[in-house]
Amino acid sequence: MSDAVSPLAQPFPAIPLIAGVTPRVARAGYKDWGRCDLTYVELAEGTAVAGVFTRNVCCSSEVELGRANVGQGRARALVVNAGNSNAFTGYRGREAVDAIMAQVAAHLGCPQEQVFVSSTGVIGVPLPKDKAEAGVRAALVAQPCGWQDAANTIGTTDTFAKGALATAIVDGRTVTLGAIIKGSGMIAPDMATMLGYIFTDCAVAPGFLQELLSAANTRTFSCITVDSDTSTSDTVLAFATGRAGNAELTGFDSPGADAFAAALGDVCMQLAHLVVRDGEGAQKFIAVEVTGAVSNESARKVGLAIANSPLVKTAIAGEDANWGRVVMAVGKAGEPADRDNLSIGFGGVWAARDGLPLGDYDEAPVAAHLKGREIEIQVDLGLGEGRATVWTCDLTHGYISINADYRS
Amino acid sequence: MSDAVSPLAQPFPAIPLIAGVTPRVARAGYKDWGRCDLTYVELAEGTAVAGVFTRNVCCSSEVELGRANVGQGRARALVVNAGNSNAFTGYRGREAVDAIMAQVAAHLGCPQEQVFVSSTGVIGVPLPKDKAEAGVRAALVAQPCGWQDAANTIGTTDTFAKGALATAIVDGRTVTLGAIIKGSGMIAPDMATMLGYIFTDCAVAPGFLQELLSAANTRTFSCITVDSDTSTSDTVLAFATGRAGNAELTGFDSPGADAFAAALGDVCMQLAHLVVRDGEGAQKFIAVEVTGAVSNESARKVGLAIANSPLVKTAIAGEDANWGRVVMAVGKAGEPADRDNLSIGFGGVWAARDGLPLGDYDEAPVAAHLKGREIEIQVDLGLGEGRATVWTCDLTHGYISINADYRS
Numbered sequence: 001m002s003d004a005v006s007p008l009a010q011p012f013p014a015i016p017l018i019a020g021v022t023p024r025v026a027r028a029g030y031k032d033w034g035r036c037d038l039t040y041v042e043l044a045e046g047t048a049v050a051g052v053f054t055r056n057v058c059c060s061s062e063v064e065l066g067r068a069n070v071g072q073g074r075a076r077a078l079v080v081n082a083g084n085s086n087a088f089t090g091y092r093g094r095e096a097v098d099a100i101m102a103q104v105a106a107h108l109g110c111p112q113e114q115v116f117v118s119s120t121g122v123i124g125v126p127l128p129k130d131k132a133e134a135g136v137r138a139a140l141v142a143q144p145c146g147w148q149d150a151a152n153t154i155g156t157t158d159t160f161a162k163g164a165l166a167t168a169i170v171d172g173r174t175v176t177l178g179a180i181i182k183g184s185g186m187i188a189p190d191m192a193t194m195l196g197y198i199f200t201d202c203a204v205a206p207g208f209l210q211e212l213l214s215a216a217n218t219r220t221f222s223c224i225t226v227d228s229d230t231s232t233s234d235t236v237l238a239f240a241t242g243r244a245g246n247a248e249l250t251g252f253d254s255p256g257a258d259a260f261a262a263a264l265g266d267v268c269m270q271l272a273h274l275v276v277r278d279g280e281g282a283q284k285f286i287a288v289e290v291t292g293a294v295s296n297e298s299a300r301k302v303g304l305a306i307a308n309s310p311l312v313k314t315a316i317a318g319e320d321a322n323w324g325r326v327v328m329a330v331g332k333a334g335e336p337a338d339r340d341n342l343s344i345g346f347g348g349v350w351a352a353r354d355g356l357p358l359g360d361y362d363e364a365p366v367a368a369h370l371k372g373r374e375i376e377i378q379v380d381l382g383l384g385e386g387r388a389t390v391w392t393c394d395l396t397h398g399y400i401s402i403n404a405d406y407r408s
Numbered sequence: 409m410s411d412a413v414s415p416l417a418q419p420f421p422a423i424p425l426i427a428g429v430t431p432r433v434a435r436a437g438y439k440d441w442g443r444c445d446l447t448y449v450e451l452a453e454g455t456a457v458a459g460v461f462t463r464n465v466c467c468s469s470e471v472e473l474g475r476a477n478v479g480q481g482r483a484r485a486l487v488v489n490a491g492n493s494n495a496f497t498g499y500r501g502r503e504a505v506d507a508i509m510a511q512v513a514a515h516l517g518c519p520q521e522q523v524f525v526s527s528t529g530v531i532g533v534p535l536p537k538d539k540a541e542a543g544v545r546a547a548l549v550a551q552p553c554g555w556q557d558a559a560n561t562i563g564t565t566d567t568f569a570k571g572a573l574a575t576a577i578v579d580g581r582t583v584t585l586g587a588i589i590k591g592s593g594m595i596a597p598d599m600a601t602m603l604g605y606i607f608t609d610c611a612v613a614p615g616f617l618q619e620l621l622s623a624a625n626t627r628t629f630s631c632i633t634v635d636s637d638t639s640t641s642d643t644v645l646a647f648a649t650g651r652a653g654n655a656e657l658t659g660f661d662s663p664g665a666d667a668f669a670a671a672l673g674d675v676c677m678q679l680a681h682l683v684v685r686d687g688e689g690a691q692k693f694i695a696v697e698v699t700g701a702v703s704n705e706s707a708r709k710v711g712l713a714i715a716n717s718p719l720v721k722t723a724i725a726g727e728d729a730n731w732g733r734v735v736m737a738v739g740k741a742g743e744p745a746d747r748d749n750l751s752i753g754f755g756g757v758w759a760a761r762d763g764l765p766l767g768d769y770d771e772a773p774v775a776a777h778l779k780g781r782e783i784e785i786q787v788d789l790g791l792g793e794g795r796a797t798v799w800t801c802d803l804t805h806g807y808i809s810i811n812a813d814y815r816s
Contacts, residue, residue, distance in 0.1 A: 058739030058747040088735050090748060090764045123732030124765040227718040228636070229733075230740035310635040310718070310803075314811035324531030325637075327496050331466030332638035339466040340498060356498045357532040395718075396812065400805050403722035 008277035008285050008373060008393070009160040015147040015178035019201040020044030020241025024142040025153040028135025030083030030121060030128070036153045038132075039080040040139035041197070042108070044241045048203075049075035049116065050210035052217045054234035060087040061094040062117050063233055065101075069113040073206030075239055076110040078197060079136060080154045082182075083121040084128070085193060087232045096127035103136050118235050120156055120182065120193040151180040154195055157402075158182050158278055164270035168202070168263035170256030171246035175202035177263050181271040183231070183278075193231040194221070196271050202260055203242035205250040212261050213238045213268075220268040223300060223390045226279040227399070228308040236271075238264070276391045281398020284316055286375045286391065292343075293386030298335045303390030305333035306377065313395035316377075319370040321363065323351045330379060341382030346370060348378065416685035416693050416781060416801070417568040423555040423586035427609040428452030428649025432550040433561040436543025438491030438529060438536070444561045446540075447488040448547035449605070450516070452649045457483035457524065458618035460625045462642035468495035469502040470525050471641055473509075477521040481614030483647055484518040486605060487544060488562045490590075491529040492536075493601060495640045504535035511544050526643050528564055528590065528601040559588040562603055565810075566590050566686055572678035576610070576671035578664030579654035583610035585671050589679040591639070591686075601639040602629070604679050610668055611650035613658040620669050621646045621676075628676040631708060631798045634687040635807070636716040644679075646672070684799045689806025692724055694783045694799065700751075701794030706743045711798030713741035714785065721803035724785075727778040729771065731759040738787060749790030754778060756786065 021043060025036040051070040053063050079100055086093045097117050105112040119127055151161040164179040181196035204212075213236070221236060242248065249257045277285055288306045293299035306312055309329040315322035323344040330337050340355035347369030351361050369375065375394075429451060433444040459478040461471050487508055494501045505525050513520040527535055559569040572587040591602035612620075621644070629644060650656065657665045685693055696714045701707035714720055717737040723730035731752040738745050748763035755777030759769050777783065783802075 055742075056736065056739035057745050058735050058750065088732065088747060088750075088760070088763065088765070123735065124760065229717050229719045229736060232736055232739055309637050310807070311637045311811060314808060317808070318812035320812075324496065327466050327531065328464065328637060328640055331464035331640055334463075337465050339496060342466065342496075352496070352532065355496065357496070394812075395808065397805055397808050399718070400722060400725070400803065400808055403719060404726035404728075404802075404804065 004159060006159045006278050006282055008282055010274065010277060012148045012151065012161045012163045013165040015163055015165050016176060018176050018178050018199050019243030020047060021199045022144050023147065023150040024139050025145050025149055026135050026139035026142050028081065028131045030081060030131060033083065037082045038135040038139055039150050039153045040136065041078040043076050043239055044243055045076065046242055047075050048073060048206040048209050048240040049237060050206060050213040051235065051237045052213060052221065054231055056230045056232045058088065058232050060085060060119065060233045061097045062086060062119050063235060065097055066116055066235060069116065072113055074114050075116055076108050076114040077104045078237065079104060079115065079117045080195060081119040081127060081132065082154055082156055084119055084125055085121045085123050085233050086119040086127040087123045089124060089126040092126035096129045096132055099129050100132050100136055103133060107140050116237060118195050118233065120195055120233060147178055147180060154180060155182045160278060162271065162274040162278065164267045166263040166266045168256065168259040170202055170249065170260050173244050173246045175200055175244045175246065175260065177267045179267045179271055181274060183275055193233040194275055196236040198238040198267055200240050201244040202240050203244065203246050203248040204240040204260065205248055208250055209238055209240055212264050216265045216268040220272040223303070223388065224272045224276050225304060225307050225390070225392050226276065273391060276393050279393035280402040281396040282393030283396050284373055284375050284394040286316055286377065286393060288377045288379065288390045288392065290379045290381065291387045292381040292383055294336045294384040295386040296388055299386040299388035300390065301335050302330055302333045302337065302379065302381065303388050305329045306379065307390045307392035310395055313392065316370070316375055317394035317396045321346050321351055321366045321370060326377060326379060336383060337381050338383065343380040343382065345378035347376050354382065412567060414567045414686050414690055416690055418682065418685060420556045420559065420569045420571045421573040423571055423573050424584060426584050426586050426607050427651030428455060429607045430552050431555065431558040432547050433553050433557055434543050434547035434550050436489065436539045438489060438539060441491065445490045446543035446547055447558050447561045448544065449486040451484050451647055452651055453484065454650055455483050456481060456612050456614040456617050456648040457645060458614060458621040459643065459645045460621060460629065462639055464638045464640045466496065466640050468493060468527065468641045469505045470494060470527050471643060473505055474524055474643060477524065480521055482522050483524055484516050484522040485512045486645065487512060487523065487525045488603060489527040489535060489540065490562055490564055492527055492533055493529045493531050493641050494527040494535040495531045497532060497534040500534035504537045504540055507537050508540050508544055511541060515548050524645060526603050526641065528603055528641060555586055555588060562588060563590045568686060570679065570682040570686065572675045574671040574674045576664065576667040578610055578657065578668050581652050581654045583608055583652045583654060583668065585675045587675045587679055589682060591683055601641040602683055604644040606646040606675055608648050609652040610648050611652065611654050611656040612648040612668065613656055616658055617646055617648055620672050624673040624676040628680040631711070631796065632680045632684050633712060633715050633798070633800050634684065681799060684801050687801035688810040689804040690801030691804050692781055692783050692802040694724055694785065694801060696785045696787065696798045696800065698787045698789065699795045700789040700791055702744045702792040703794040704796055707794040707796035708798065709743050710738055710741045710745065710787065710789065711796050713737045714787065715798045715800035718803055721800065724778070724783055725802035725804045729754050729759055729774045729778060734785060734787060744791055745789050746791065751788040751790065753786035755784050762790065
């Protein structure tokens with residue numbers, strides 16, 4: 001964890017014990033860190049698993065194996081290595097992951113494909129098998145830890161521990177969803193891959209859990225950006241132990257499925273926002289709300305074009321209501337847009353409508369809004385009913401300092 | 409022009425008089441600048457014209473009219489306004505452009521569509537018709553000026569005047585190509601739209617000139633990026649007066665066509681590189697050379713993904729041979745790539761080959777290379793014969809200062 005906590009940080013929630021989920025941490029020593037760097041989470045037998053993974057085609061062995069194994073639907077354990085991403089390490093990297101999976105599977109007496117591994121940290125250095133093995137051995141017998149400890153242990157350049165909590169009433173029982181996440185969109189060797197894990201005691205069939213996670217991903221993790229760069233290791237996994245005792249959710253016709261879906265979506269949104277709030281150098285949290293697009297997906301693409309624009313992000317850093325840069329970003333998105341239907345606003349105040357700057361536009365409330373930490377940009381394309389919200393942070397000297405003012 | 413000249417600046421070339429081309433400058437007073445801001449270039453009767461324009465769908469009236477009128481193939485005049493981009497100004501902006509075209513057409517006794525207008529500067533403020541009219545009136549009777557004066561007059565946030573020169577032997581005669589350009593990829597109100605103009609005395613049929621300009625554009629202007637943002641007004645126009653007396657070039661079977669095509673490509677490359685050399689805050693000029701792609705277009709897209717990556721650009725600013733970030737950028741490009749075939753190098757020294765970091769990789773020559781002003785990144789995808797080179801600059805504190813540390 002870095003010394004300077006993000007000004008956008010939020011407190012860690014009081015995540016309770018979740019039946020069937022036991023987190024432990026240990027020190028593998030991947031880096032010279034005076035703290036634990038290996039997280040081991042044991043899951044009850046029969047736990048359902050679902051996952052979403054980076055689309056970066058140069059992904060790590062962990063991602064390849066996770067993507068392949070999530071399909072069989074069951075998980076008994078999660079291992080997260082912090083300090084070494086094991087990405088771009090070829091067959092040697094693959095061997096290290098296989099070794100961890102085999103070690104944990106032997107301990108639990110479960111199939112190897114029910115052990116999920118993630119790694120985050122330096123790229124191009126194969127995960128040292130001896131350190132991993134010793135770390136896992138220590139973790140297997142460590143005392144169970146709290147969720148904040150686990151969140152701190154999966155972290156790398158994160159400036160604060162990130163967790164999310166939600167509950168739902170399903171089949172007459174209260175189910176709990178607790179989650180942790182790390183990262184902010186960067187890649188090793190700066191160690192800020194996004195890794196997120198959601199744990200619930202709700203009973204959910206694996207296929208339905210995957211359906212819900214994929215749907216939530218579309219409007220949460222897929223709608224955030226820090227710097228437009230995509231890690232080779234991004235991973236979000238959801239684990240459902242079923243220990244709450246509800247009748248298993250198998251589809252939207254199961255009682256309580258809607259409530260669970262809403263809680264899962266809520267947790268994903270919390271996690272996604274926390275990642276943006278820890279963006280490198282972030283001083284402002286920006287919501288880009290796009291309406292009037294020809295489709296929701298088109299709205300999302302326009303939102304991402306705005307949220308990824310260095311000129312928009314630096315304008316917000318400068319507290320400048322620079323709607324011209326927003327127009328530019330809309331125009332370069334490659335989506336249907338018509339200059340003469342376009343409206344742009346900040347904090348709910350329109351600066352330009354129907355393609356023309358407003359003559360009576362009052363800059364004072366906009367200027368006040370832009371001085372805050374939470375910024376809203378409104379864009380109405382005036383074409384259809386498609387809408388999406390995308391979240392990002394501003395682009396500041398802090399980003400440059402973190403990413404350029406170092407020597408490896 | 410800004411006070412601090414880019415460390416990557418190059419001297420203005422000694423562009424001679426070009427037969428049939430007469431540049432003049434005047435002061436329209438669009439901004440409180442103590443210098444000329446309106447450029448007027450008169451072209452001999454029968455001058456051929458070709459153009460390439462921004463793909464930004466929120467483009468200015470100037471771009472819409474230029475794109476529509478370039479098809480008729482002939483030009484008598486060019487007017488460039490600096491200080492007001494006239495973008496996002498609706499019908500009032502359109503009226504101002506129409507008025508300028510009519511005024512010049514009346515003076516020259518030519519069809520209005522043979523007058524080409526560009527504007528660069530603040531967005532969302534209609535170009536003031538009275539200032540434009542007075543500026544044009546002054547320019548029409550001004551003394552002809554040199555090319556460096558014209559280059560300075562079309563500039564806005566540029567830190568140095570940018571020009572290019574080439575000659576070719578066509579049909580036994582020496583033809584000259586002189587060109588000026590301004591900008592670096594930003595948008596108004598920071599006034600750094602890219603506007604480029606190429607003038608030659610060669611006789612070229614309009615259709616063939618367009619074919620050659622479009623082809624050159626694909627490997628020059630379409631292969632540069634400063635910050636991934638796309639102006640609403642980017643324009644490159646080529647004018648051929650035919651006064652060199654050669655037999656008109658109508659296709660590649662015309663004598664000298666190859667020589668002219670090479671000279672035009674050379675000028676476009678010079679201009680494109682000059683724009684990158686004046687990128688906001690640029691301290692290093694970066695060439696990203698991609699080989700082994702499945703096609704040239706795929707190589708170009710991979711190159712742009714690398715050149716637009718904030719993490720790659722900050723790593724170069726930090727003089728860090730961070731090949732992991734290059735791997736990440738390759739992977740996110742959405743083009744065919746295989747981690748295990750990928751090779752990455754800097755300054756001609758491979759850091760990783762066939763998906764693995766080189767064990768005997770000598771960082772010393774790479775470190776020395778990265779301390780220079782001219783940086784090369786080599787990427788071999790190991791898949792096919794496709795290749796492309798893309799040029800960009802590093803991402804520094806200077807970029808943030810220029811784009812965020814101001815108040816409008």
